[in-house]
Amino acid sequence: MRIEDHLRQSAGRFGSKMALIAGGTQLSYGELDRLSDYLAASLVANGIKVGDRVLMIAENSAEAVVAFFAAWKAGAVPCPLHASIKQDKLRAIIESTEPYTILAQARFLSLVDSALSGADHVPLKIAFGTLPTSATEDWLAYEAIATHDGKAELPRQVDSEALALLIHTSGSTGTPKGVMHSHASLLAACGAIIDYLENHSDDIILSVLPISFGYGITQILTMVMVGGTLVLEKSFAFPRKTLQRLAEVKATGFPLVPPMAALITGMQDLQPDFLPQLRYITSAAAAMPPSVSQSLRALLPDTQLFLMYGQTECIRATYLPAEEADRRPLSVGRAIPGTRALIIDEDGSALGAGEIGELVIEGPHVMSGYWRDELSSSTKLLPVAHGRRLHTGDLFRADEDGFLYFVSRRDDIIKTRGEKVSPQEVERVLYALPGIREAAVAGVDDPVFGQLIRAYVALEPDAELSEKDILRHCAAHLEDYMVPKSVEFRDALPKTSTGKIRLTAEQSAPDIEDNVA
Template sequence: MRFEQFLIRNAAAYGTKTALVTDRTRLSYDELDDLSSRLAAALAASGVNANDRVLVFMDNCWEAAVAIFAILKAGATFSPVNASTKADKLAYIITDCEAAAILTQAKLMPIVAEARALSSAKPLFVASTATPGGRTPEGAASFEACLEAEPVLVLHGGIDVDLAMLIYTSGSTGRPKGVMMTHRNIDAASHSITTYLRNTPDDVILNVLPLAFDYGLYQLLMAIRLGATLVLEKSFAFPQAIFERIRAEGVTGFPLVPTMAAMILQMRDLEPGFLASLRYISNTAAALPPAHIARLRELFPSARLYSMYGLTECKRCTYLPPEELDRRPGSVGIAIPNTEAFVVDDDGKRVPPGVPGELVIRGPHVMQGYWRNEAATERMLRPGPNPWEKVLYTGDLFRTDAEGFLYFVGRKDDIIKTRGEKVAPKEVETVLHAHPGIAEAVVIGIPDPVLGAAIGALVVLSDPTVTEKDIIRHCARHLEDFMVPKVVEFRAELPKTDTGKVSRRLAAETLEAAE
């Protein structure tokens, strides 16, 4: 089924029920359906055709949600772009996917104008929200006027194997790549995730993560699929305000990332159970340290905590059933429903429990490939166990225990070779996070003429009295000698990607700059 059909079906089923809550707007299912149909008609009238790519260059706002479903209703492919994206990167995306249109906000129009001047893909239809004074920025059609179009049915003839989404990776190395996801891919992923999270139409899901980040985007997609309510916030910059919103809206689901968990755990005035409505908390983007998991469970005793692992190329791979947290706090669990996850060696052969290898994913949610990038596609999608399929080689190192539960070891290209030994940064980071005076930490390799690479740690303290010697002694008690950091540097904050994930590459660059 094409994904826009979930909105159409739930508008008929739930009508006036609240679908979306933002800081200034509440939209019912009827309203979200009607507005997206009007915008779809306007897009079609402006020349957007089936399978065209349309960029949604907006922050977390109700207009972005309307835009996504309007693009799908028009038979086109939506591509969410983070509102913090600069003009040169936006120009690259416009050119790469030959965007037919951009839906944006007035405050972002200067970046759009600069990107269009740099891009070779022209012409483009651009619709922008109006300025506070009610004016549409020069060079753009009025987004508000588009919403006044007659909500006519767009006959695009599309089916569920058409591309629904083109989502660009963060591009930490080289140019970003466009991950191709069909309606069928999104349907499979959202169904699997909502199954193990036990979501129902009664859920109220909070999302503070960017809609351009697939973890944030799927909160919208899953809510609309179910007929649930999504509370959309722009960020987690002011946690107390978010907590008030959780209480006011009766939020039941709270997706977070490790940096958010670290912020929560640094707050001193929180009492266990202070957010009583929460039914579950989920985490992905990077693994939560076991020490943080334990403290979150103390703060939220009635909420089920889901530790998960995924990547843009298939959305989600694994989850740890909450009842397994006590036995396997360091595990990211088992394959999500209707998925197979297994670990292989360099020859593609499955390895026994305890032996590290690359994680491979089979499932209907695996991407179709990278947009017009066959070489990169072939590295990630390779022949599977059956002659008719391709499977996803994640590039991540894992091991399994005797019962098949998976443990993240590290990125293949993150492994540090020191004194002839291989060190997974995550193993050292887990020990660092267990220190009560450390809020966040990232481990990198530092070139060393004798060792090959020395282990370096960048640390954010929650206790300013902790010293470098304290940290090294702590690590020496829990790690083999060659894994103990030789360099510890303190930071007020760690460098992060647009999605709030600590960036190992940027951390290494800041250390080099400091030298």
């Protein structure tokens, strides 16, 4: 079974039921199925072939969701890119993927044209929204081609192992890497997510997550698979409006990232259980500080909180059952259903409880590899009996009950005074100090100690904390070698497009990576 088959199946079962609400657009399952049929037929009529790539540059919108399913129905491969992508990175991805078509929101047309300047091959260009007067004549209007003319016959695709999605990550070098997922691997990941979240056709999920990365895309797929309703919002730029929207649509699920949770719990006038219909919240894209998760649980005591970890390369790797959130707030749980997660040493041997090593993931949800990069693929992947083994490159430990705990990215470990320090451990202590809104820790090169630890913090508006206050707090809760040597105050810390605090985000183009920790 392929992804688009689930849409056809849900359209058959729930034809008139609302599938998607995005801005002012509402689409039933029948309408979503028909519109994606029409666009797919137009793509085929325009010459697209099985396996061709469809680059998509758009904010969250109904047109983008239709385009996903149209590409799959045409046998093509969607390649969604974040709306904040820069010209140089876009050009590199275009050169690498050689797309047959580029589908872009109207405000990104000049970006696409600039990236295509001097290109040997210019893809079919499709724009949706009101085209600016400056748009070149070679842009086709989405509204004009996504209509039924009865001319093109839509082929039925049957290969579930075919490439279904290319999601680009920046990687450690900053060079875009295309993570390849098949229909089978995406459906395996989403099926496991549906299993532990107990999704069903009555679910209404409100998502502000960009549909350019895995966490956002899974909201589309899981709802279509169960026949639920997805309410797609453009962003979390206005938190109170998002909370009002959650109440208006009676959302039963709300996926978020930790900075969003921190903003919500920082609102002083919210009453406990103010969203009585909300059945669960999921958190990914970064580790949630325990102080934030505890505040969220107090604010919404009847709402289940699922803390999760994953990477673009496997979509989702682990989850913490909601009943464990209070007992093990630092854990990311165990492997998702139908998969394995284990911690190994440098020789590949499994490690016991308390020992720190690399987390590896095994299962049918692991990517096929990196696009046109056999060397990187071979270093990250290993065939196993039931799928593939993914080397995450992240350091973990497990407790006596087998629950997993993120320690650090292998490259993020700070080496100071002959000791190894996990930035996350220091950051947890910083977040425990009232008045700190955002915190990050990094190593600063030092000729004597190798590296010195520096803390970067953003304070709450009414907080009055000095560097001395913060260092005194750290000294009371950390071993000497883990205490930061300096504190740098910021109005806000830089974040990737997925909402993850990352100090390097200010030196580079916005990251489109989906490491769901």
